[in-house]
Amino acid sequence: MAEVIRMPRMSDTMEEGNIVSWLKEEGEEVEAGETLAEVETDKATMELDSYFDGVLLHIAVKEGPVPINDVIAVIGEEGEDWKAAIEGASSDNGGADDSSDDSSDEEAPAPKEEETSGSPAASASSDNNGSSDSDKRIKASPLARSMAKEANIDLSKVNGSGDGGRIVKKDIEEAIEQQQSAPAPQPAPAAAPEAPAAQPAPQQEAPAAKVPEFSISASGDNYEDQPISQMRKTIARRLGESKFSAPHFYLTVEINMDNAMKVRKRLNEVAPTKISFNDLVVKACAVALRQHPAINSSWLGDKIRKNKDVNVGVAVAVDEGLLVPVIRFADMKSLSQINTEVKTLAGKAKNRKLSTEEMQGNTFTISNLGMFGIEEFTAIINPPDSCILAVGGIIQKPIVKDGELAVGNMMKVTLSCDHRVVDGATGAAFLNTVKDILEDPIRILV
Numbered sequence: 001m002a003e004v005i006r007m008p009r010m011s012d013t014m015e016e017g018n019i020v021s022w023l024k025e026e027g028e029e030v031e032a033g034e035t036l037a038e039v040e041t042d043k044a045t046m047e048l049d050s051y052f053d054g055v056l057l058h059i060a061v062k063e064g065p066v067p068i069n070d071v072i073a074v075i076g077e078e079g080e081d082w083k084a085a086i087e088g089a090s091s092d093n094g095g096a097d098d099s100s101d102d103s104s105d106e107e108a109p110a111p112k113e114e115e116t117s118g119s120p121a122a123s124a125s126s127d128n129n130g131s132s133d134s135d136k137r138i139k140a141s142p143l144a145r146s147m148a149k150e151a152n153i154d155l156s157k158v159n160g161s162g163d164g165g166r167i168v169k170k171d172i173e174e175a176i177e178q179q180q181s182a183p184a185p186q187p188a189p190a191a192a193p194e195a196p197a198a199q200p201a202p203q204q205e206a207p208a209a210k211v212p213e214f215s216i217s218a219s220g221d222n223y224e225d226q227p228i229s230q231m232r233k234t235i236a237r238r239l240g241e242s243k244f245s246a247p248h249f250y251l252t253v254e255i256n257m258d259n260a261m262k263v264r265k266r267l268n269e270v271a272p273t274k275i276s277f278n279d280l281v282v283k284a285c286a287v288a289l290r291q292h293p294a295i296n297s298s299w300l301g302d303k304i305r306k307n308k309d310v311n312v313g314v315a316v317a318v319d320e321g322l323l324v325p326v327i328r329f330a331d332m333k334s335l336s337q338i339n340t341e342v343k344t345l346a347g348k349a350k351n352r353k354l355s356t357e358e359m360q361g362n363t364f365t366i367s368n369l370g371m372f373g374i375e376e377f378t379a380i381i382n383p384p385d386s387c388i389l390a391v392g393g394i395i396q397k398p399i400v401k402d403g404e405l406a407v408g409n410m411m412k413v414t415l416s417c418d419h420r421v422v423d424g425a426t427g428a429a430f431l432n433t434v435k436d437i438l439e440d441p442i443r444i445l446v
Contacts (some may be wrong), residue, residue, distance in 0.1 A: 002076030002085035003052045007066045010041045011356050016067045017041055018229070024056050030075055037072075040229065044323075044359075045352040050075065057082040140167035147172040151179065231321045239380045246299070247419040250378050251427050255435045257394050257409045263441040271336050278314075278368050279339045281391055281413075281434075283444050286310050286330035288433040289364055295430045296363045298384040299421050305384075313362030313382060314342055316349040323349040324382060326362045335444075366391060376412040386421035389434075390414045411438075 007017050018040040024030055035047045036056070058074040066072055071089055074082040138155045140148070144167045148155050153175050160167035228236075260280055267275050289296040289310045298305045310331040313324040325345035327338060348354045365382040370393035379390040392412040399408035413434070417427045437443045 002057060002074050002080045002082055003054070004071055004085050004089040005036070005050070005073040005075060006069050006089075007039075007072050008048070009068050010039065010046050011044075011359075014041045014068065014234075016065050018065045019061055019063045019072065020045060021063065022059060026056055026059055028056050030054060030056050040231075040352075044354045044356075058086075060086070138167065139165060144168055144172045147176075151176045153179065229320045231318075231323075235321045238383060242381050242383050246381055246383075248381065249417050249419055249424065249427075250414055251417065251424070251431050252376065252412060252414040253431050253435050255411045255413060255438050256399070257411050257438065260438050260441050261394075261409055267335065271339075273336050273339045273343075275335050275339055277370070277394065277411075278366075278391070279335050279342065280438060280441065280444075281368065281389075282312055282314065282327060282330060282338050282342070282366060283333075283335055284434050284437040284441075285364060285366060285389060286312055286327075286333075287437060287444060288430055290331045291433055292426065292430040294422060294426050295387050297386050297421050298363070299386060299418055300384070304421055307363040309361075309363065311361045311363045313365040313385070314345070315365060315367040315379075315382075316346045318350050318352070323354060323359065324362060324365060325349055325354055325358050326360065328361065365389070370394065370411070376414065378414050379416050381416050381418055386418040387427070387430075388416045390416065 010017065020038040020040050022037045023035050024037070030036065030050045030053065032051055032053050034050050036050050037048045039046055039048050052075045054075040055078045056073060057076050057078075057080060060071050060073055071086055074085050076082065076085065139160060139162075140155055145155070147153075147169065148158070148167075151172070153172060155167060158167050158171050158175050159165075161171050162168040257277070260277070264275055264277065264280065289312075293306050296307050296310060298307065309329060312327045312330040314327060316323050316325060325342075325348070327333070327341055327345075330338060333341070345354065345358060348358070362382065362385060365379075365385050365388040367379045367388060368391040369377060370391055372393075374392055375395055376392045377390050379388045381388050390413065392414075394409050394411045396407055397410050398405055399410065400406070401408065413431070415427050415431050417424075
């Protein structure tokens with residue numbers, strides 16, 4: 001019996017997956033455990049493995065976004081009827097057409113054609129839209145019908161590329177392109193107002209030829225629409241929810257990093273890896289979190305969870321956004337261990353090879369923009385954490401030390417707090433502990 005392959009949920013925040021490429025072709029044999037395709041989730045590009053042995057009978061979606069649980073392929077015995085498998089899967093799923101390549105568009109599902117074809121309401125709707133009864137018998141997705149109606153496209157003249165000749169979004173887009181390119185009288189209205197002007201013929205030709213070209217160049221070539229990646233969609237959704245649902249407040253302190261710089265220099269003389277200032281900040285925060293459990297907490301709507309493990313997320317910038325790999329049990333690890341783990345996870349993040357486990361379980365997050373020359377900034381809390389620390393660069397500036405003017409290496413850090421979990425005094429106490437540790441780094445070892 002043919003097995004229908006659906007888009008799985010590959011991360012806790014994933015709502016749809018973007019098929020990047022298929023590593024198997026239709027007609028190829030597949031063994032359980034073999035990789036079928038590469039799928040971009042909101043956090044990483046991951047491999048989709050087969051759970052079945054057989055032949056890849058059909059690929060429903062060659063590439064592009066697919067909602068979770070939608071059909072993407074069929075595996076079975078050679079010569080088996082994959083269409084029947086998809087129809088059976090659709091009926092099991094409430095009649096939804098999972099194999100449609102435009103199923104990811106957020107359209108409300110239309111009533112079944114069998115149910116609407118004879119109803120008075122459907123007939124009225126058909127008359128208003130200018131569609132005939134024959135249009136209703138044409139196999140087309142709800143989105144394709146809507147697009148055809150808006151563009152005044154006759155569905156009977158469109159060749160469907162979907163399963164069984166079904167008309168889908170791509171077919172309507174191609175029809176619209178053909179409709180726009182075929183007539184070609186569209187530039188004429190733009191030149192028409194100038195035609196009545198009492199001008200000699202040579203003068204009339206020059207503006208008519210140049211004005212449309214200039215107009216098109218000015219309006220069409222000065223911008224570029226970039227598709228939104230799965231990662232950017234998730235960043236927009238999750239941080240939007242965080243910013244507008246969690247009441248943020250911010251606390252900033254300035255830390256003298258003179259002693260930290262001296263200790264780091266001595267550590268790097270004997271350490272197996274070169275300790276960075278970010279490693280010192282991660283360790284200082286981990287130690288401080290153990291002393292201030294309220295900061296190491298999460299808001300869960302009807303309760304506050306105080307986490308017993310200290311798992312520090314470290315924000316890593318990648319081309320398409322931001323990933324947050326997690327250093328687990330950071331308070332129990334040495335600076336060298338933290339350094340090695342951060343480098344390994346950051347490398348995976350930039351190559352989009354982080355596993356789901358490596359990005360889950362954070363109880364606190366650090367975002368460091370000091371290496372980019374940023375002196376001070378505020379960060380949006382990374383759910384489910386209740387706090388995030390924004391770390392600026394180390395800046396030399398005049399300070400008063402022992403009653404005298406001196407040059408100090410100062411670093412500003414800002415703690416963003418969720419006021420539903422953390423109060424001002426609690427956040428201030430944590431931040432002062434971090435400050436004390438970094439100004440006297442020997443406390444890291446205590």
